[in-house]
Amino acid sequence: MMNENPVALAWPEKGNEVPKAVFQREDIYRLELERIFHGAEWHPVAHVCELAQPGDYKTMDVGEVPVLIVRGQDGEVRVFVNACPHRGTQLKTEARGRAKMIECPYHRWTFNPQGKLMGAPGLQDFPASFQKDDYGLRQVRSAIVHGLVFATLSDETPDIDTYLGVSAGTIGRVFGGEGELCLLGYQKVKFNTNWKEYSDNEGYHAPLLHGAFRLLQWQGGKGEILATDRAHKVTSAQLNHAPDNGYLNDYSLIEKFDKNQPPESIVVTLFPVTIVIRHLDTISVRYAIPRSPHQTEVHYAYFARADDSEALQRHRVRQASNLLGPSGLITLEDGAVFNRLHAGSRSPGEVEFQRGVTDDYHYPRQLQQNDEAGNLVRWEHYRQTMGFERG
Ligand code: FES
Ligand SMILES: [Fe+2]
Structure with missing residues (x-):
């Protein structure tokens, strides 16, 4: 069980209310880093196709801890703490490389891509007890599911299959099989909002906030939400065909080219903050990094299937950023609303969830696609992990 809570916060009695203080307070943010981001959760940090060749690396952060994901000469993808075992210098700063x-730039210790220390200048003057084998890069616990590389800083995190539950199969559906993908590129953005306001995004707002759905007469097909045991949220919906009503100069932007996949939208919102999504021909992982209570950095990574034709790849590039990127025509308004949510949560009181709530103390697990109550299982997991008592 949780130790005595160093942070005092009274949580509302009602299951559909969340105190606004969790979006603003610095002490709560510090505790989230400790218990959630550095705690017993798995965090996606890369897809293996982002590291296609031996020696390829990528930098990321798990909470505040910099990590380095590297493909070794043996082909294996490992996650290391991105800090030199000598004096702790950050080893790599660029987003990706080979x-x-x-x-290490400080004293030129060198490591092979498997993390082994190969050389250290002045070694003859080190203590006799110094063993190179003791000074490899510190490896972080990791697991790979459908090509998605997860890392955790805690030994207490359950195994990845237990952790993901049914969402593992859905991640496979998003990637369209065994995760044979290639990277198309990234878009990176910083939202002036709390990471929970970002990840609270739900299906209720979609046809209401987003003008594109109305302008394109894009009616949602049948869809459902499932909240898993471990507070992940799986949303899937069929996508009806939007008519070419002249609003777009180039209607092909919203066409479905990949005939191997049905026209659907699948969104896996993993606790705490990563989103894995396929919408039409867009395949994307949104890695998110909390930077403060007031800022969330999101890396949109876009993928193609490894066996796509060149034309299909080009279509995916265009559709991905123009439709579902941070300024895409479907998601453009989200960024503005994130900022406004965060400005509004400086006021006292609670936020409330209504659509799909069946009673005040019950957290529905199966919902309709336009419900917002699918987030309550996440909030209950958050409350328990943070050790906030009701009342
Ligand atoms: S800190 Fe890296 S070699 Fe000294
Ligand atoms: Fe949205």
Whole structure:
């Protein structure tokens, strides 16, 4: 069980209410880093196709801890703490790269892509007890599911299959099989909002906030939401065909080219903050990094299937950023609303969830696609992990 809570916060009695203080307070944010981001949760940090060749690396952060994901010469993808075992210098700062050796700039210790210390200048003057084998890069616990690389900083995190539950199969559906993908590119953005306001995005607002759905007469087909045991949220919906009503100069932007996949939208919102999504021909992982209570950085990574034709790949590039990127015509308004949510949560009181709530103390697990109550299982997991008592 949780130790005595160092942060005092009274949680409302009603299951559909969340105190606004959790979006603003610095002490709560510090506790979230400790218990959630550095705690017993798995965090997606890369897809293996982002590291296609031996020596390829990528930098990410798990909470505040910099990590380095590297494909070794043996083909294996490992996650390391991105800090030199000597004096702690951050080893790599660029988003991605390829290197035969990882060299620390401070005193030029070098490591191979498997993380082994290969050389250290002045070694003859180190204590006799110094063993190179003791100074490899510190490896972080990791697991790969459908090509998605997860990392956790805690030994207490359950195994990945237990953790993901049914969402693992849905991630496979998003990627369209065994995760044979290739990277198309990234878009990176910082939203001036709390990470929970970002990840609270739901199906209720979709046809209401987003003008594109109305302008394109894009009616949602049948869809449902499932909240898993471990507070992940799986939303899937069929996508009806939007008519070419002249609003777009180039209607092909919203066409479905990949005939191997049905026209659908699948969104896996993993606790705490990563979103894995396929919508029409867009395949994307949105890695998110909380930077403060007031800022969330999101890396939109876009993928193609490895066996796509060149034309289909080009279509995916265009559709991905123009439709579902941070300024895409479907999601453009989300960024503005995130900012406004955060400005509004400086006021006292609670936020409330209504649509899909069946009674005040019950957290529905199966819902309709336009419900917002699918987030309550996440909030209950959050409350328990943070050790906030009701009342
Ligand atoms: S801190 Fe890296 S070599 Fe000294
Ligand atoms: Fe949205």
